Amino acid sequence: MTELNINGKQYTFDLEPETPLLWAIRDNVNLTGTKYGCGIQQCGACTVLIDKRPVRSCGITVAEVEGKDITTIEGLSEDSLNPIQVAWVEEQVPQCGYCQSGQIMAAVSLLERKPNPTDQDIDRGMLNLCRCGTYPRIRNAIHRASDLLKEVS
């Protein structure tokens, strides 16, 4: 049996050890905010945090993450009150919205590493794909979230 610790809850499933974490999250745990986009760690739509580090969940197996803290978009906050989510709403970032869970998780991690990111930091740190082209707004939202985080702390 595989034990997964997702958003502070323990889940136990009968999974093959090589099962990609993405599909365990989506189809077994039934948390659908984490998206499938490419399966080869290129697009970032499946980004989750594992022990606070951003990981593309399509490219890591459940065996590799047993015993670790996994956070998905659903576990980021109650009522979307995480400052990054607040900034995303204030900047009206999403268009189709499909990639945005992954974008937000990547931004959470970027802001942990770089609380005052420059545009260049954002270029280097935000590698997730968005076909709708919301990049200018993601950039603005990250700067705004950086300000909001300072107000909170």
Next chain:
Amino acid sequence: MKKTTMNRRTFLKVTTIAGGSLLVGCTFDSPKIMSSANAKENELGLWVRIDKDDNITLFLPASEMGQQAHTGQAMILAEELEADWNSIKVITASNHDEFKNQMLFGMQRTDGSKSIMAFWDKLRVVGAGTKEILIEAAAKEWGVPKTECIADKGFIRHSKTGRNSSYGQLSLAASKISPPENPTLKSPDQFKLIGRSIPKLHTPDKVSGRAEFGIDVRRPGMLFAAVCQSPVFAGEIKFFDEVAAKSVKGVEAVVKIPNGIAVVADTTWHAEKGLKSLRCEFEGGNTSNLDSIKVSATFRATLDEMGKAELSGEKSLDVEYEMPFLHHATMEPMNCTAHVTSNSCEIWVPTQNQEDCMNAAKDVTGFSEDQIIVHTTLLGGGFGRRGEIDFVTQAVIVSKAIQKPVQVIWSREEDTQHGFYRPASMSRFQIELGKDGLPTKWESQIAQPNFISRFIPPLGWLDFDPLAVAATVHDYGMFPDHFYNVEGVHSQHTGVELGVPIGAWRAPPNSLNVFYTESVVDELAYLVGQDPLDYRIRLITNSPRHLSVLKQVAKQASWGKSLPEGHGRGIAINEWFPLDENRTVVAQVVELSVSNRGKIKLHRVDCVVDCGLAVNPDSIKAQMEGAIVMGASATLFEQITIKNGRVEESNFDDYRIARMKDTPKIEVSIVKSESSPTGIGEPGAAPIVPAITNAIFAATGKRVRKLPIGKQKLV
């Protein structure tokens, strides 16, 4: 503001449902079923449902794929209804004649950037009519004249007596009142919602992970299916051995589909794993001998058959342009969930085309329309790809075979290699210039697959492709003239059938033709030593809107102001949809630099758009931004290439799309206008392409005539 006119009589129909909600339907040709006592609930409550607890649900014709048509359509209806915006929820309507788009061949589908313009009048009438019966209900109840009652943020108020009733409280009484045939509409100066950047309705769910896309649909007992399709287009399964696949844990069934095979399992992962264990071989197909070099050669031979023009005059230009197949690459891969039983079929699908989803389900099941329901989820991108229904047919076939709910979900590789691609195309322009530098002879030739003939076969037989003509300078008298006033035009085109599936990719035909036209005009300007902006202004003699958009974007971008070494500006303009009476005009200026190693950096894009009345300015800006990024991505990186009849690219590692670091600063301005609104989803995607290549010429002197830029040497 154009006065709202209805072509046919408008009928509103109200009824109550269990619980006392008010339902309002509106129809142009009131079908008999509307007045039938046996009518189904969903046929009566077509547009508006007001619950006793004051929640208002709007059933909207548009699919929501990021273009914010839901928010825009809801704003228009809620404006006239005087609803409390916070009480509004929206759902994409299921199939009904009411929701067919009269600007899209009368089909229930979402494309052509038509959601706002096609439903502008109708949504207002429904909102205003509903408001009037609510007022009448209140007036009756209070015994006061209707004229003394006003509707305000979800309440009817009578100021003389200080009485108020919420829409929910009035819904039961209102449902017994005959609705007006011609409700009074507001004048623009009375608008409270329209014209404001109201936050998009789905944003909260999209930042919390709660938004439901196609792949998020979950039904009791649902299974998942992975598919493998013939790598050669239109090929078929020659042989398959399902034993190994069926021995994979969780795999429940293997089902043959028209051009491939589906493996059904308890999870997506098990279905994929089963598919990998399946042995199968394909045969046949349309494209087995095709490759990209042959595509180019065929186009060139086709152009040669049209013959070369004799060029004389002061100066002349003789150039050839080429564009590749492009993939939509929606972030959400193609998918559809279907549940077929012995007498019913239900579909949950991210689709731009409810009409053909219904048709596909009818074809596969043999059921009648009243046995089939099409639910539209949110779409994780569309751009035209989700106007196709190949994946819907598959889901219905698989579910029919196993009689259980099943979600067919394509891998990214299947998605990339089984698209309906933006056609590849080649064009030749031979232009002669007079003493004044203006064209005296303009010979244009285009060779490309005829995409419209898929829908209107006679156009193929006649070798006529309106999309090879629209948005170009042409001499087809039956179409509106291009905004460039050019002498001596002769335009030709020939459809080239290649066997590669082609379809609508954000802004057909502009995505091809605007690159051609705006590059060629730029070439002419430099050829005669004139500023590209001034030269365009000389060519626009009879289109004041275009002229003013062009001048405004130039001013915003500080056109003409000196730039650092290695930097250049490029300008381009287009209109959408070029064959429509009312069109959106967009012009863009790019500032970029090319390093001495040939590396391009986009610094800034200025964009001016005139789309009539701006229903939601922020949504318009977002669409321009997104279209600029997508168009830039196509210009810089994207192409689908063919080898041995197969698509070579398979995922985002070899079909590269723009990332954050490729994205410039974008400034969008909207022209103030009181004309009826026109489309915004597509018109921003095309001018960016030549604006970039024109800026490269300005920076380096190198003219890019073949896309994508990719690794072409620029310095």
